[in-house]
Ligand SMILES: Nc1ncnc2c1ncn2[C@@H]1O[C@H](COP(=O)(O)OP(=O)(O)OP(=O)(O)O)[C@@H](O)[C@H]1O
């Protein structure tokens with residue numbers, strides 16, 4: 301019991317962790333942007349009256365929701381060489397898996413949100429001459445996003461945490477860098493505490509702002 | 522000089538197997554005010570919604586100011602390009618039974634929305650127009666209120682201002698007062714009467730037969746998917762010729778003229 305806690309090696313190696321933070325952000329932000337955009341369009345397919353469009357999108361959504369993310373990450377890395385003979389870099393494979401996974405989850409959020417908006421809203425928008433796209437952008441989406449915001453925030457947090465799984469593909473993100481340091485120095489306690497703290501510092505400001513935004517949007521209630 | 526403002530020929534509308542409108546021919550001249558009455562489920566809303574293509578026609582044509590809506594393909598099928606429908610809807614203002622204000626926008630933003638997004642006016646111009654239209658419906662002091670804070674009557678007046686802001690050539694009202702508390706009906710009907718005094722062309726679906734009598738230049742009784750009886754308010758509401766019309770009016774009991 302003579303283990304002395306020593307955080308100095310965390311501060312000494314901050315540059316290693318910082319590099320990890322950069323890569324984590326490079327995974328996280330694009331995965332969110334691509335995933336939400338993709339999710340919106342998949343939701344449109346899910347809502348289509350044509351089974352040819354709605355059925356495949358349902359399969360897509362369920363495949364991603366009902367399998368472990370870890371397998372999805374690894375699968376993208378190995379599937380491409382096996383299926384079409386080109387190797388994706390670990391980073392691209394991880395980003396793809398995260399973005400597609402996010403698109404599947406957010407598609408369900410968008411779909412629920414859009415169907416919960418009364419159809420009178422779309423009609424009122426069209427009645428003043430708006431196109432489908434204008435009505436979506438100006439009338440439906442703002443209301444959907446307001447309703448989705450708590451679930452959306454959860455998803456954004458989830459993706460940040462999920463991105464740590466990319467370490468199994470040796471993507472040099474924060475988790476990987478942390479594991480590298482702890483393997484090098486045998487100081488997992490200090491290093492993983494620091495890594496957890498950094499994740500918290502990355503995620504918390506976002507949830508804080510989302511909470512403020514929620515309040516702001518609630519003023520029209 | 523020109524023909525009718527709005528002309529409908531051979532209009533049919535079915536929902537799956539349910540044949541709701543069974544061949545309607547009809548035209549509206551500039552400045553005419555048409556009241557449409559009929560039993561519940563007779564297709565009054567459907568008819569109105571076909572006019573601005575909220576519903577797709579099963580058969581028939583609609584001509585607005587001499588221009589036939591839709592494009593006929595080489596094989597005879599009619600398609601309705603979105604651009605054209607947007608244009609038609611801009612010219613036919615619609616007011617809904619449930620108001621359908623945009624809840625995430627203030628009263629002023631609701632009225633400005635079409636001007637900015639559809640007519641592409643500057644915010645300043647749109648603001649000026651919106652303020653003017655809101656004053657017209659007596660809501661000058663409610664600019665910054667959220668729709669959720671307004672009474673039903675106020676919401677419906679905002680909805681009317683929103684429709685008016687687009688300067689429509691025809692106004693379509695689908696039972697504008699039937700989801701209002703009785704004491705709020707008057708304020709909305711007053712606004713509609715003011716619009717009538719301005720000589721606007723309007724179509725009004727209503728159960729307020731007393732109001733229809735004073736408001737309309739023409740009354741239509743819709744039954745069995747056709748215009749069963751058409752005439753002046755006196756002809757249709759006071760001296761109906763068709764047995765069905767008589768029976769409908771009798772069921773409504775006395776109404777105050
Ligand atoms: N989108 C729809 N899908 C299927 N059936 C519909 C649809 N809209 C209307 N109908 C049917 O068409 C018929 C006419 O409906 P509509 O709403 O036009 O009647 P209405 O005269 O306006 O009745 P009310 O006085 O109750 O408003 C009804 O039987 C209704 O059930």
Ligand SMILES: [Mg+2]
Nearest residue numbers: 565566567696
């Ligand atoms: Mg109706």
